[in-house]
Amino acid sequence: MNILIVYAHPEPRSLNGALKDFAVRHLQAAGHAVQVSDLYAMDWKAALDARDSLDGAAQDRFDPVLDARRAYDSGRQSPDIAHEQDKLLWADTVLLQFPLWWFSMPAILKGWVDRVYANGFAYGVGEHSDRHWGDRYGEGKLAGKRAMLMVTTGGWASHYGARGINGPIDDLLFPIQHGILFYPGFDVLPPFVVYRTGKVDEHGFGALCHQLALRLDTLSTTAPIPFRLQNRGDYEIPALTLRDDLASGLSGFAAHRRS
Amino acid sequence: MNILIVYAHPEPRSLNGALKDFAVRHLQAAGHAVQVSDLYAMDWKAALDARDSLDGAAQDRFDPVLDARRAYDSGRQSPDIAHEQDKLLWADTVLLQFPLWWFSMPAILKGWVDRVYANGFAYGVGEHSDRHWGDRYGEGKLAGKRAMLMVTTGGWASHYGARGINGPIDDLLFPIQHGILFYPGFDVLPPFVVYRTGKVDEHGFGALCHQLALRLDTLSTTAPIPFRLQNRGDYEIPALTLRDDLASGLSGFAAHRRS
Numbered sequence: 001m002n003i004l005i006v007y008a009h010p011e012p013r014s015l016n017g018a019l020k021d022f023a024v025r026h027l028q029a030a031g032h033a034v035q036v037s038d039l040y041a042m043d044w045k046a047a048l049d050a051r052d053s054l055d056g057a058a059q060d061r062f063d064p065v066l067d068a069r070r071a072y073d074s075g076r077q078s079p080d081i082a083h084e085q086d087k088l089l090w091a092d093t094v095l096l097q098f099p100l101w102w103f104s105m106p107a108i109l110k111g112w113v114d115r116v117y118a119n120g121f122a123y124g125v126g127e128h129s130d131r132h133w134g135d136r137y138g139e140g141k142l143a144g145k146r147a148m149l150m151v152t153t154g155g156w157a158s159h160y161g162a163r164g165i166n167g168p169i170d171d172l173l174f175p176i177q178h179g180i181l182f183y184p185g186f187d188v189l190p191p192f193v194v195y196r197t198g199k200v201d202e203h204g205f206g207a208l209c210h211q212l213a214l215r216l217d218t219l220s221t222t223a224p225i226p227f228r229l230q231n232r233g234d235y236e237i238p239a240l241t242l243r244d245d246l247a248s249g250l251s252g253f254a255a256h257r258r259s
Numbered sequence: 260m261n262i263l264i265v266y267a268h269p270e271p272r273s274l275n276g277a278l279k280d281f282a283v284r285h286l287q288a289a290g291h292a293v294q295v296s297d298l299y300a301m302d303w304k305a306a307l308d309a310r311d312s313l314d315g316a317a318q319d320r321f322d323p324v325l326d327a328r329r330a331y332d333s334g335r336q337s338p339d340i341a342h343e344q345d346k347l348l349w350a351d352t353v354l355l356q357f358p359l360w361w362f363s364m365p366a367i368l369k370g371w372v373d374r375v376y377a378n379g380f381a382y383g384v385g386e387h388s389d390r391h392w393g394d395r396y397g398e399g400k401l402a403g404k405r406a407m408l409m410v411t412t413g414g415w416a417s418h419y420g421a422r423g424i425n426g427p428i429d430d431l432l433f434p435i436q437h438g439i440l441f442y443p444g445f446d447v448l449p450p451f452v453v454y455r456t457g458k459v460d461e462h463g464f465g466a467l468c469h470q471l472a473l474r475l476d477t478l479s480t481t482a483p484i485p486f487r488l489q490n491r492g493d494y495e496i497p498a499l500t501l502r503d504d505l506a507s508g509l510s511g512f513a514a515h516r517r518s
Contacts, residue, residue, distance in 0.1 A: 102439050165500070
């Protein structure tokens with residue numbers, strides 16, 4: 001398959017860099033075509049602004065939503081944005097790899113999302129009616145593709161457990177896995193998470209590579225997180241609240257997975 | 260009081276810009292000293308990298324954690340970082356204002372957090388022992404100060420409700436309110452959230468300003484979100500899991516608020 005790794009770490013000789021290099025070699029050895037968007041090496045522009053359209057703002061004030069749509073529809077997006085969109089369309093599977101900084105992705109990767117996920121490409125797709133609220137949450141231009149997070153953190157697994165002080169890792173990643181990946185259509189695989197990065201020695205690194213290889217070898221067969229599709233009857237439209245008879249008594253992120 | 264507004268929107272004539280201008284005027288009229296970090300106007304550098312230390316990386320490879328610490332301890336941080344830290348120390352109350360982009364903050368604001376929240380300033384503070392796991396989650400250099408989010412989103416309130424498809428707004432904001440604000444010591448006030456920004460006309464804007472004024476007038480008296488302190492007995496150390504006898508049966512973000 002075609003695999004895109006979007007990678008965000010400032011130091012090539014870091015643990016993240018070594019894991020990325022291992023993943024590329026391992027996937028290529030298995031016969032896959034691999035592209036890497038190494039955001040730091042690309043000096044990726046993180047801040048979404050009027051320069052993201054070759055025509056600038058249409059009116060005297062910049063509108064992040066409408067100007068992105070106009071640039072997308074007219075083929076006048078900044079070339080760095082269009083190039084990343086092409087890579088996403090090329091890929092069968094997308095891996096987002098990053099260190100968890102302040103319980104989310106590094107700014108440079110957030111800026112990749114903010115800019116590449118343009119209106120017309122990742123949102124604002126499909127009809128809005130009383131039965132269908134846009135092609136999103138399981139539908140969209142990236143439907144049929146798979147995605148997985150590869151995340152490292154200095155904290156302990158217990159700190160990110162069900163009652164750990166940082167909050168459960170799956171809940172911390174929900175805005176990314178559900179809100180950024182499932183939203184434009186990806187099937188989202190359970191994340192590959194590395195804890196206590198400061199304690200990873202040569203032996204530990206070998207073990208991590210072994211675990212990662214197992215995940216890379218099963219990218220096409222691993223069951224995705226069973227997030228609920230928006231437009232297939234589970235949600236009231238346009239309120240977009242879960243139907244009363246589904247997951248009764250549940251609220252919060254957990255309600256949006258099929259049981 | 261001294262109030263710092265950290266503001267992230269690319270267009271001054273946006274709804275966010277108008278709300279920020281209103282907040283500044285209203286707070287100044289009430290006698291407060293106000294500083295604004297207008298990140299787009301400052302052309303804030305979003306990507307954390309080796310240039311954040313005036314000495315670059317200490318070794319042949321850049322370490323985001325150790326190099327930030329060395330620069331902080333030796334007074335060799337990039338001046339833009341040190342200047343923002345000074346503003347945080349000056350402030351009694353900090354407002355983070357931004358549009359919700361992909362269920363989190365814009366990249367430029369995340370980059371403010373990634374870089375200003377240096378090792379030694381916002382984390383890595385205080386002793387680590389079997390009774391105290393660093394000055395964090397309610398303790399730290401920013402303890403005694405208050406913080407509040409001002410967030411706008413195009414989506415409807417119901418989409419962000421208890422069973423709304425995006426997930427509850429309080430849970431989406433937990434990584435910011437608990438992980439970024441409470442972590443270095445802030446008392447965190449309930450957020451000011453504006454929904455359906457596309458529908459805000461002149462009348463709606465007047466109503467919003469009225470609601471915002473009520474929040475700004477009560478910054479010093481509003482009860483903070485009752486997040487649990489890390490080092491006062493609620494958590495096992497070093498596992499940092501909530502004690503079994505507290506919030507029994509609860510897991511996830513909700514367990515970290517006192518009932």
